[in-house]
Amino acid sequence: MYRYGVEIEAVRTFVAVADAGQFQEAAVELGVTQQAVSKRVANLERSLGVTLFARTARGAQVTLDGQAFLPHARELLRAAERAAASVRPGERALRVDVINRRIAPAVALQNFYQAHPGIELDVVTLSDANFEIAIEAVRTGEIDATFRALPVRVKDLPGDIRVERVLDDPLQLLAGPLHPLAGARSLTPADLSGHRIWIPGIRPGTEWAAFYEELAETFDLRIDAIGPNFGTEALQDAIAGSDGLTTLVGSRDRYLWPASQDLRRIPLRDPAPVYPHSFVRRAGNPHPTLTALRRHLAATRPAGPAGAWMPSWARRRG
The missing domain is CATH 1.10.10.10 (Winged helix-like DNA-binding domain superfamily/Winged helix DNA-binding domain)
Incomplete structure (x- = not known):
């Protein structure tokens, strides 16, 4: 027609x-x-x-x-x-972006859905998006909100963008049973110096690249992004059978592996490095579920570890 x-x-x-x-x-x-x-x-x-x-x-x-x-x-x-x-706020699902379906913000979204089973929620992952692309998607209405670390000052963001720090997730070392650090109950960042930390998939220009770059420089760590990223399962397989490979995961990230791999999640302390997740939305978005989600995140925000380390850009205010 x-x-x-x-x-x-x-x-x-x-x-x-x-x-x-x-x-x-x-x-x-x-x-x-x-x-x-x-x-x-x-x-x-x-x-x-x-x-x-x-x-x-x-x-x-x-x-x-x-x-x-x-x-x-x-x-x-x-x-x-x-x-x-399908696009009218209140008559469509709330669209929220997370970088990865296994990380702490995705777990927080699932907890929110379980606490509010009647809501419509669409959890999306913007392909190859850094924080700048994700913020523009929030501004245009492609998504309603995103969970991001922000390596910029809030005052340097567009005026219609609102940011709330909702989750500081302490890092843990993930190691296989053959690794010399596998038996430790906890480690300091300094203990990792000289050991290969493999995090494939770090892309230049992303906020997680900025995070790991400053983490490595501060504690003299060897963070290696070389090689193709075949996914979480392939990474876990490689670590399980290696005496030299480890990786870093968030303490609230959801990872599962077969008992035969015998992987170890070892907390980092003194100081505990934390990944700073912020909730980013557009001012004036009238979607009713957005308000409910913000309240849930504020009410369930976990306390961060005492004396935590975070990159300099996450400590800045304004």
Whole structure:
């Protein structure tokens, strides 16, 4: 139908006239003038190349062509309403971006959903997006919110962006049973110096690259991103059988592995490095579930470890 240049308001007007049987009553229902109704119907008839109404002294009678067109016109209006509802706040799912479905923010979202089972929630992962791309997606309405570390000052962000620090997740060392540090109950960052920490998938220009760069420089760590990223399972397999490979995970990240791998999650302390997750949204977003999620995150925010380390950009204010 769109190849004929049919406009949705013209279709809406046609249906209103067909239901009312008169142009004047349709005009009142639509809140426009009778002249506007007549013009819309005339344009629609011209676009379709048919006569939709027979004008009589008693009103507007739907022609045979009009009767054939009417059910399709109603379906078009229903489709238009469904399309609008799919993006209308309060009538669609809240769209929230997380970098990875295993990390602490994704776990927090799942806890929120379990506490509010009736809500509509769409958890998405923006492909190859750093914090700047994610913030622009928030601003354009592609997503409602994102969980990100922000290696910039809040005052340097766009004026319509709001940021709330919601989760400082302490890091742990993930090691296999053959690694010399595997038996430790806890470690300091200094204990990791000289050991290979493999984190494939670190991309330049991302906030996690900025985080690991400063972490490595501060504690003289060997963080290695060399090689393809075949996913979490492949990384766990490599660590399980190695006496030289480790990686870093968040204490609240959700990772599972077979008992045969015997992987060890070892807390880091004195100081405990934490990854600073912030909740980023657009000011004025009216989605009701967004408010409920913010309240949940504030109420369930875990206390960070005493004397934690975080990168300099996460410690800055303003």
